[in-house]
Amino acid sequence: MNASQNKLSPEEKKELFRILKNRFEKNMNRHSDLIWEKVKIKLDKSSEEKLWALNEMEETGGEPDVVEYDEQADEYIFFDCSAESPKDRRSICYDRDALESRKKHKPRNSAIDLAATLGIKILTEDQYRKLQKLGNFDLKTSSWVKTPDKIRRLGGAIFCDRRYNTVFTYHNGADSYYAARGFRGCLKV
Structure with a gap:
């Protein structure tokens, strides 16, 4: 990854989305009222820096997952959900x-x-x-x-x-x- 630019390659982005989707589907108790397709649309529209940060959460062992949607701010909130501290x-x-x-x-x-x-x-x-x-x-x-x-x-x-x-x-x-x-x-x- 090219950390100096805080940007993921297309392959890294694809892999990150695959990981996030799998985690989302395996842990519906964390977000039972949310739909992955809507999360993905928001991720697709998000800045390169946000995607890079999500990938960094993953790379350092955080296992990020969606835990909430803030309607007023129109934001999905991700927390580190690894079993133990990353x-x-x-x-x-x-x-x-x-x-x-x-x-x-x-x-x-x-x-x-x-x-x-x-x-x-x-x-x-x-x-x-x-x-x-x-x-x-x-x-x-x-x-x-x-x-x-x-x-x-x-x-x-x-x-x-x-x-x-x-x-x-x-x-x-x-x-x-x-x-x-x-x-x-x-x-x-």
């Missing part, structure tokens, strides 16, 4: 300030920076809880979520996971990182 987005701290504050053993990136590079937004806590109503996610991993400014100013960040059939929100220092913690993203098309 594999190629783990072992990262929360944001750039946290990354720069580490003196030793810096992670390779931060959740906020990587999300921006991919062209997506990190899930909010509310979006994460909405996702968890569609299935059981992060049973072995956890995911950073958008942290309120008042918590972040104090050096913290929040993350969520699902344990004991319950969705939990926790806190950590924003500069912490773990092999089992990544982040999930959202893209509106």
Whole structure:
């Protein structure tokens, strides 16, 4: 893929649509009131950057799927729906300030920076809880979520996971990182 142009080749676009259609059809519980043909029409009309971002979600292990249609904005909303936090987005701290504050053993990136590079937004806590109503996610991993400014100013960040059939929100220092913690993203098309 030519990442510098944020554009998919016709073959990459065809393969992405095939993957998204298969996932859509296998997981109708996530979008029972939506029709794939309408989603595809919207994808066909979307910008190259949006398609590139969806492909990046896929390439980093996110398994993006449609979870909602916003009628007012005329947008389909995609979340990362991989069973666990996307594999190629783990072992990262929360944001750039946290990354720069580490003196030793810096992670390779931060959740906020990587999300921006991919062209997506990190899930909010509310979006994460909405996702968890569609299935059981992060049973072995956890995911950073958008942290309120008042918590972040104090050096913290929040993350969520699902344990004991319950969705939990926790806190950590924003500069912490773990092999089992990544982040999930959202893209509106």
